[in-house]
Amino acid sequence: MSRRTGALGVVGAVLAAVALSGCDRGGDTDLGLALSTMNNPFFVGIKAGAQAEADRRGVKINITDAQNDPTQQINQMETFTSQDVKAAIINPVDSDAAVPAVGVANRANVPVIAFDRGVNGGKVGSTIASDNVAGGRLAAKTLAESLGGKGKVAFLEGQAGTSAARERGQGFEEGIKKYPGIEVVARQPADFDRAKAMDVTTNMLQSHRDLGGIFAANDEMALGASKALGAKSGRDVKVVGFDGTPEGIDAVRNGTLTAVVAQQPELLGKQAVDWALKAARHQPLPKAVKVPVVLVTEKNAARFGG
Missing domain, CATH: 3.40.50.2300 (Response regulator)
Structure with a gap:
């Protein structure tokens, strides 16, 4: 190995360590977001809000579509943990059936945020939903x-x-x-x-x-x-x-x-990303965050x- 190659390797290792030490700068924190479905304009709006906030914060986010299949959400959470995400966000297909999916993240010590719908078990840092x-x-x-x-x-x-x-x-x-x-x-x-x-x-x-x-x-x-x-x-x-x-x-x-x-929905998506980043930093979180509704x-x- 040449001195130049060795020096580059050391620099790369240092940069990787710096990246992992941050939480929302320069795309150095990956999040997983498991949506119940994207065949609904409301959830499309949530996706847009989450992606926009992730982009603003310099965060890489993997957004998946369970197509209203709880089993898919278990598989997606397994994918997130294999990607070493810093936090996972789940919009449950079913509040009971989402418990095993949350369990996957819990066993991997990945913080979980739920949004729009709660989860009836497992360890969830916070649930963000409309009132x-x-x-x-x-x-x-x-x-x-x-x-x-x-x-x-x-x-x-x-x-x-x-x-x-x-x-x-x-x-x-x-x-x-x-x-x-x-x-x-x-x-x-x-x-x-x-x-x-x-x-x-x-x-x-x-x-x-x-x-x-x-x-x-x-x-x-x-x-x-x-x-x-x-x-x-x-x-x-x-x-x-x-x-x-x-x-x-x-x-x-x-x-x-x-x-x-x-x-x-865009605000829900934005807040889901924000609270997931707080969870990744192990900051204390409220059990529930209520987003106001308005009459049209x-x-x-x-x-x-x-």
């Missing part, structure tokens, strides 16, 4: 008041087993109890999916032709319900969604949806992107 309970209450209030406090409504539930579906349902139930003139005559999961929501709504309408309103636990289901309702959507039958996707806000703008409770109606929809 889903408050959002559910806001949706109930908005739907009830749009009907003048009287009428029959249906509830399209989200994917069973997710904390987001459970919390939005909890908030909606708590909120709707304040309106004794409102009767919830039907409720059924449509798994946060537009096509399923269209089918479920079509079946509900056959049994409840006098339905006055629908709360859908995400915008994709609200848009599916709107499709099933046709010309009645937003007019004869009030429809309230939850997410604030561009298409959902556009539907509010044109009156086919009554309102949506808007999350802030026809009156203020022009202020929102869509």
